[in-house]
Amino acid sequence: MNLEVEIAELKLQNPVMAASGTFGYGAEYEPIVDIQKLGAIVCKGTTLEEREGNPQPRIWETPSGILNSVGLENPGVEEVIKVKAPIWETWQVPVIVNIAGNDPEEYVLLASKLDGVKGVSGIEVNLSCPNVEGITDSGENPEVAFDITRKVRKSTSLPLIVKLSYSSHVSEVASACEEAGADALTVMNSIKGMAIDIKRRRPALGNITGGLSGPAIRPIAIHSVYQAAKAVSIPVIGCGGIFSGEDALEFMLAGATAVQVGAATLSHPRATVNIIHELEEFCLKENTSLKEIIGLAQI
Amino acid sequence: MPSLNSFPIRYKERPYGDSCILWVEAPEIARDARPGQFVTVGCDGLMLRRPLSVHRVKGEELALMFSATGTGTRWLSERKEGERLDLLGPLGRGFELPPSPTRILLIGGGKGIFPLIFLSEWALDRGFRVSLILGAKTREKLYPAHLVPCGVNLSLITEDGSYGDRGKVTDLLPLSGEVNYIYACGPSSMYREATLKLSGKEVQVLLEVRMGCGVGACHCCTINTKRGPKKVCQDGPTFLLDDILWDELSL
Numbered sequence: 001m002n003l004e005v006e007i008a009e010l011k012l013q014n015p016v017m018a019a020s021g022t023f024g025y026g027a028e029y030e031p032i033v034d035i036q037k038l039g040a041i042v043c044k045g046t047t048l049e050e051r052e053g054n055p056q057p058r059i060w061e062t063p064s065g066i067l068n069s070v071g072l073e074n075p076g077v078e079e080v081i082k083v084k085a086p087i088w089e090t091w092q093v094p095v096i097v098n099i100a101g102n103d104p105e106e107y108v109l110l111a112s113k114l115d116g117v118k119g120v121s122g123i124e125v126n127l128s129c130p131n132v133e134g135i136t137d138s139g140e141n142p143e144v145a146f147d148i149t150r151k152v153r154k155s156t157s158l159p160l161i162v163k164l165s166y167s168s169h170v171s172e173v174a175s176a177c178e179e180a181g182a183d184a185l186t187v188m189n190s191i192k193g194m195a196i197d198i199k200r201r202r203p204a205l206g207n208i209t210g211g212l213s214g215p216a217i218r219p220i221a222i223h224s225v226y227q228a229a230k231a232v233s234i235p236v237i238g239c240g241g242i243f244s245g246e247d248a249l250e251f252m253l254a255g256a257t258a259v260q261v262g263a264a265t266l267s268h269p270r271a272t273v274n275i276i277h278e279l280e281e282f283c284l285k286e287n288t289s290l291k292e293i294i295g296l297a298q299i
Numbered sequence: 300m301p302s303l304n305s306f307p308i309r310y311k312e313r314p315y316g317d318s319c320i321l322w323v324e325a326p327e328i329a330r331d332a333r334p335g336q337f338v339t340v341g342c343d344g345l346m347l348r349r350p351l352s353v354h355r356v357k358g359e360e361l362a363l364m365f366s367a368t369g370t371g372t373r374w375l376s377e378r379k380e381g382e383r384l385d386l387l388g389p390l391g392r393g394f395e396l397p398p399s400p401t402r403i404l405l406i407g408g409g410k411g412i413f414p415l416i417f418l419s420e421w422a423l424d425r426g427f428r429v430s431l432i433l434g435a436k437t438r439e440k441l442y443p444a445h446l447v448p449c450g451v452n453l454s455l456i457t458e459d460g461s462y463g464d465r466g467k468v469t470d471l472l473p474l475s476g477e478v479n480y481i482y483a484c485g486p487s488s489m490y491r492e493a494t495l496k497l498s499g500k501e502v503q504v505l506l507e508v509r510m511g512c513g514v515g516a517c518h519c520c521t522i523n524t525k526r527g528p529k530k531v532c533q534d535g536p537t538f539l540l541d542d543i544l545w546d547e548l549s550l
Contacts, residue, residue: 022511022516022517024514024516031300032301053518056521058511061347061370068511073518073528214346266347
């Protein structure tokens, strides 16, 4: 059964990607998940310098959701190139590096450093980490999104994906990124939220606020994908509370070419491969290829 | 190497208060588990898996012990024999025992005793002499002495004096006689006290923070230590008491 989809010149064996932040650098899950079966892996958000991340607690359960505030803890791009990329180079599954900068110049530096590195199959520009101060509204502001995307585009030949945050005018941001040269868009990141620990009478998270992910945000993500896919002709990658094959189909019918699975991996470590099986079964039963269903629900 | 599978519950015990023990037939995990390691349990309808220390191992069965005080543990306490549990484990770095048998001291405060039972059985089996200071707020919250493995030299203490001595486990420190290997599990207030009373000794403690993945991928459980940032799920949950930065653990 053919589950292949294309994101720029990246041919994915299936549309199911591990979302940034929940899958580490891939190897962490190797003992329990057949990671080579995935469409792609997006690694943890990577910055120019090493980052320690936010104070504890960093994770909190909410109804049908997870609030997290890791704060981009990562070893820095040099370490990723030196230690992680050589491992990825031996893999069949493509690995996309998620990058986060404090200003457009940092994004450019990150992209230039990763350009041509063996084992790196693409770049995902994180315009939208809800847990880090900096260009916090870049994922919502079409001008800033355009500026960063255009500068990164000029500094890399790698497939370039831009990850957007929730925005009430997602179509404008999506169009701006397309115009600036993005090859694809990930729609969307977690949404800023907050919980209070009534026992401690304090914000539940050390960083006060966090990013809400999981099924709680799925209808919002579906709506965003629907709008973004209408606005652009580049592929949209749906992300937000996908826990099953049916959830993935919802996103694809709304217009997504591929999907990313994040929170579900924390609940069910094999969620990604289970979703691939369910999509396979769907295609067999319906005698269809996945490419044929993309955007069918667009009216 | 951790396994991920669903395993049948063979036996359920409610030894005291709101505590619960589930004996699960999980041969792969039972074979590989070491004292101090944990598993995560998938709970129906909940987003986050619950980390639970391994309480005991017998052949192909694994005992998980917990207090049914939260949403996840209450759901778990309602499981019945024959039902299956979604387990990932064993995870983390367990306690390290000295290479040749000697005398070791275990300190368990409240629920902190749960993982120490596995450690005491493991150590006794390998010829160690095991002393255990076991304490709780009240007699009702004290792990029953008759469940402590035979051969353990046991001291009991409760804060209200309703059983054993009156006071905290740390009031019995330092224990008379030479002991260089100490293992503790309990609330962070107990660890702070222990730091004062056991300075100069190597004490291994077990830490608990909110976790995401359990395998070192999500970085939700990272804490700063004197040896730099460490992931509790992967670099721990056992740590040297001396390495802990207390401001990091004001949880």
